[in-house]
Amino acid sequence: MRMVINGLISAIALSSLLASASVSQDNSNDTLFRSIYKELVEINTTESSGDTLIAANAMAKRMIDAGFPAADVQVLSSAPRKGNMVVRLRGNGAKKPMLLLAHMDVVEAKREDWAFDPFKLKESDGYFRARGALDDKAMASIFVTNLIRMRAEGLKPDRDIILALTTDEELANSPHDGARWLLENHRALIDAEFALNEGGGAKMRNGKPVSSNIQLAEKVYRSFQLEVKDPGGHSAQPRRDNAITRLAEGLVRIADYEFPARLNPVTGAYLQIITKLDAPEVRSALAALMAGDNRPEVIAPLSRRGNYNSQIRTTCVATMLEAGHAENAMAQTARATINCRLLPDENPDDVERGLKAAVKDEKIAVIPLGTIVDSPASPMSPEIIKAVEEISAELWPGIPVIPTQSGGYTDSRWLRKHGIPAYGVSGIFSEEGKSGVHGLNEQVGVKQLFEGKEYLYRLVRRLAGGG
Numbered sequence: 001m002r003m004v005i006n007g008l009i010s011a012i013a014l015s016s017l018l019a020s021a022s023v024s025q026d027n028s029n030d031t032l033f034r035s036i037y038k039e040l041v042e043i044n045t046t047e048s049s050g051d052t053l054i055a056a057n058a059m060a061k062r063m064i065d066a067g068f069p070a071a072d073v074q075v076l077s078s079a080p081r082k083g084n085m086v087v088r089l090r091g092n093g094a095k096k097p098m099l100l101l102a103h104m105d106v107v108e109a110k111r112e113d114w115a116f117d118p119f120k121l122k123e124s125d126g127y128f129r130a131r132g133a134l135d136d137k138a139m140a141s142i143f144v145t146n147l148i149r150m151r152a153e154g155l156k157p158d159r160d161i162i163l164a165l166t167t168d169e170e171l172a173n174s175p176h177d178g179a180r181w182l183l184e185n186h187r188a189l190i191d192a193e194f195a196l197n198e199g200g201g202a203k204m205r206n207g208k209p210v211s212s213n214i215q216l217a218e219k220v221y222r223s224f225q226l227e228v229k230d231p232g233g234h235s236a237q238p239r240r241d242n243a244i245t246r247l248a249e250g251l252v253r254i255a256d257y258e259f260p261a262r263l264n265p266v267t268g269a270y271l272q273i274i275t276k277l278d279a280p281e282v283r284s285a286l287a288a289l290m291a292g293d294n295r296p297e298v299i300a301p302l303s304r305r306g307n308y309n310s311q312i313r314t315t316c317v318a319t320m321l322e323a324g325h326a327e328n329a330m331a332q333t334a335r336a337t338i339n340c341r342l343l344p345d346e347n348p349d350d351v352e353r354g355l356k357a358a359v360k361d362e363k364i365a366v367i368p369l370g371t372i373v374d375s376p377a378s379p380m381s382p383e384i385i386k387a388v389e390e391i392s393a394e395l396w397p398g399i400p401v402i403p404t405q406s407g408g409y410t411d412s413r414w415l416r417k418h419g420i421p422a423y424g425v426s427g428i429f430s431e432e433g434k435s436g437v438h439g440l441n442e443q444v445g446v447k448q449l450f451e452g453k454e455y456l457y458r459l460v461r462r463l464a465g466g467g
């Protein structure tokens with residue numbers, strides 16, 4: 001932007017020019033970003049054939065080359081082909097450090113399934129395309145480049161800014177999950193007052209920004225097995241209470257069962273924004289629930305809509321079935337898997353009790369599976385929300401910032417479990433369902449990626465304080 005008044009640059013305009021020069025994308029930093037992004041994306045970091053240790057070393061070299069003291073750059077590995085990189089930009093220590101988290105591992109991608117080589121960064125018609133182009137090498141490369149930029153600018157923040165690039169986020173419950181492993185083994189290295197991570201996202205529709213999200217909570221994943229044991233018998237002399245029929249009837253009762261609805265600060269704020277243009281019956285159901293009235297008949301307009309229902313209660317659904325040993329015999333065993341998504345502050349024992357009560361059959365055993373990562377919602381920190389809202393308004397005026405609770409999980413669950421509030425933010429807008437994340441031909445808009453880079457630069461600077 002050029003601000004010339006009567007052929008002269010006024011003092012005010014000059015100072016704002018200088019200010020915008022220091023925060024806008026300067027060309028050399030964009031070039032550096034492209035090179036870091038390309039390098040990181042083109043290192044295969046899949047579980048089957050990739051190597052996050054190579055990626056960790058490459059990013060560590062970038063930090064050292066940029067002048068970070070070697071003592072502040074660590075590569076940590078919990079197993080072969082598993083690498084994490086941690087770097088610290090030192091502040092004046094007035095405040096506790098903040099953590100930037102991004103994972104370097106990516107979901108599998110088979111060359112024969114894709115329209116192009118998933119491990120070559122391809123730029124065409126306004127998009128970058130490759131596996132990891134968005135999830136999560138976009139934020140990883142942005143954090144690396146922005147930290148280099150801040151160091152070059154001589155930033156002395158009020159707190160240390162720690163960046164952790166990690167492995168195994170995409171693998172469910174991997175012991176090598178870098179966020180988890182660092183928290184359990186090297187807590188001091190990444191200990192922080194709060195963290196910024198993926199999971200927030202930003203939505204656009206037909207190329208226009210719709211919302212810039214801040215993720216503050218994730219539902220908690222827990223599966224159960226339902227099991228019926230029975231003597232079985234010849235199918236020519238059937239009994240109605242055979243294992244399969246009993247189980248099926250139990251499953252129907254679970255399908256009809258609703259866990260009690262309630263709101264937390266995140267879902268309350270989210271639903272208030274998202275239902276603004278919705279039917280009056282939805283608005284009044286929400287008002288009732290906010291006032292603490294969760295009677296099923298009152299809140300039915302919310303419960304009937306799947307996207308709202310998943311926000312207001314713990315949900316469970318049958319996902320797998322297994323039964324019988326022969327076509328001409330009644331089953332001796334019948335099993336079903338029930339997958340539940342718990343509200344962040346739900347007691348898992350209550351869910352088990354709820355399922356047993358729903359099943360109403362003592363012959364159907366309800367057995368919890370796996371371990372649970374209890375991850376409470378992050379507090380609605382006014383400092384962080386305000387910064388997100390203001391910087392979002394600078395870049396995308398009029399676009400709402402929406403607090404969200406995700407149905408799925410990210411590494412934020414480990415941070416929250418270990419007492420570090422995590423906030424999912426990215427500023428990288430993408431069309432819903434078109435990013436190819438975890439799927440084919442993953443892509444991110446070039447313009448949107450650079451905007452996200454600028455957004456995260458401004459946000460981290462604001463939250464880190466100092467100058």
Ligand SMILES: [Zn+2]
Nearest residue numbers: 103135136198
């Ligand atoms: Zn991810």
